[in-house]
Amino acid sequence: MQLKRILTAALALCLFMMCGCERIVSGLIDDTTADPDVSVFVPVEIEDGSLYFKDFDGNEIVLNGAPSSVASLSPIATEIIIGIGAGRYISVIDSESAKLEGAPISAVTVPYYFSETETVKAKAPQIIFYSDGSLDLISIMAFKNAGMTLIRIPDKGSIATAEANIRFIAAMLFREAAGERIVTEMREEMERMRLAAEIVGVRKTVYIEGRSAFYAYGGETIVSELCACCGADNVFTEFPQNKTVTAAQLVEKDPEVVIILTNDPDNFNKEEFRKREGVTQIYASRTKAIYALDMTTATRPTQNIVKALSDLGKILKITK
Numbered sequence: 001m002q003l004k005r006i007l008t009a010a011l012a013l014c015l016f017m018m019c020g021c022e023r024i025v026s027g028l029i030d031d032t033t034a035d036p037d038v039s040v041f042v043p044v045e046i047e048d049g050s051l052y053f054k055d056f057d058g059n060e061i062v063l064n065g066a067p068s069s070v071a072s073l074s075p076i077a078t079e080i081i082i083g084i085g086a087g088r089y090i091s092v093i094d095s096e097s098a099k100l101e102g103a104p105i106s107a108v109t110v111p112y113y114f115s116e117t118e119t120v121k122a123k124a125p126q127i128i129f130y131s132d133g134s135l136d137l138i139s140i141m142a143f144k145n146a147g148m149t150l151i152r153i154p155d156k157g158s159i160a161t162a163e164a165n166i167r168f169i170a171a172m173l174f175r176e177a178a179g180e181r182i183v184t185e186m187r188e189e190m191e192r193m194r195l196a197a198e199i200v201g202v203r204k205t206v207y208i209e210g211r212s213a214f215y216a217y218g219g220e221t222i223v224s225e226l227c228a229c230c231g232a233d234n235v236f237t238e239f240p241q242n243k244t245v246t247a248a249q250l251v252e253k254d255p256e257v258v259i260i261l262t263n264d265p266d267n268f269n270k271e272e273f274r275k276r277e278g279v280t281q282i283y284a285s286r287t288k289a290i291y292a293l294d295m296t297t298a299t300r301p302t303q304n305i306v307k308a309l310s311d312l313g314k315i316l317k318i319t320k
Contacts, residue, residue: 053172055151056164066174067126072097072107073115077129077153079302080169084178091123094134115139121146127172131155154301156241159225162186162301182303189306190229196318197231204316206232207250207284210261210295213276216245223261223298226309230316232257247278257316258284261295268292291315 053061071092072078078097081087093107094115108123110116114136120128120143128143128150143150153169154161163183170179197203206227208217217223218239227234235253236245262268270290279285293315298308313319 053168056154056168057152059151061149061151061172063126063172067172069123069125070173071120071123071125071128073110073112073120074129074131074134074153074155075100076131076134076155076165076300076302077169078103079300079304080153080166081129081173083182083303084166084170084173084175086173086175086178089173091125092120096134117142121148127151129153129169156299157222157301158220159186159190159222159301159305162222162303162305165301166303186303186306189309190226193229193309193313193318194231196313197229197316200231200318202231204232204256205235205253206257206259206316207235207253207255208259208261210242210299212244214245214247214250215242216250217242217261221299222301222305223259223293223308226298226305226312227259227316229309230312230318232312232316247276250279251282254282256283256287256289258282258290259293259312259315260290261298262292263295265292265294 051063051065053063055061067089069091070081070089072081072090073092073094075094075097078090078093078100081090082100082102087102087104090104090107093103093109094112095109096112097103098107098109108119110119113134117139126149128148130140130150131153132155134155140150151172153165163186166179166182167176170176170182208221208223208227209215210217216236216239217234218241219234219237220240221242224234224237235250235255236243258273260268260273268291270288270292273290274280274285274288284290293308293311297304297311310319
């Protein structure tokens, strides 16, 4: 797997040097900025019996009717498709998406990231959904060369990104009403949490960390916005997205609560954080106010961010 990643990166570098294809190469590099293309989404337009869409990258998509078969090669897209009740349209699914609750068992499963392109082509999906980091460059090029409709779904950003993802996919699959219902329910949950936080009336400062030690989440991220709904202030809100900080910077901020994003919150050990050099004197370490939060629900721009919101409410003592 590591060798394949190296070869893919090498190929991307060659392409960049030959033709300056910075947009292609960017899919291989971790992006810590907000997705700039969310505002590009426009609602469906009906003209001469055809349906016109514009995706997040500004590409025009034309459909003659509702898709009867799609390939969902992104867990983000898959979560949304399942949420709007359109799982039966998925004919091909990636191995990570296949683990999700409600994933269609009839869909053909292909590997996550390194897709089996011929398997996907054989199913002839009318749309292929993917996200940056969920599909390798070689597969993307193969699908585009085959003339298949490939749509990138943003995998980072804010709560607004999640809403845009839901509305766009719902429109593409003729489930606009279901998409609007989900967005409305999300907003209602967040408003209820804001009201509960106002009643409690105590604002706490939080440090949010993920991926590795001192990798801080900034203010324009989903998890930071969810904390704000719970009446908490991110101490590194001056950073738009994610940034590595130092122990000295964290000590200076002196957060009251530390939230560690992890894929295994049930087996989280807060003492590992407290043992780090330079952080023993911060308030959260002294009071042991160090908590784990599921990274998937707290960072994926889908309707499931409300699960992270519920967990944060309990962590910050807003709800029981």
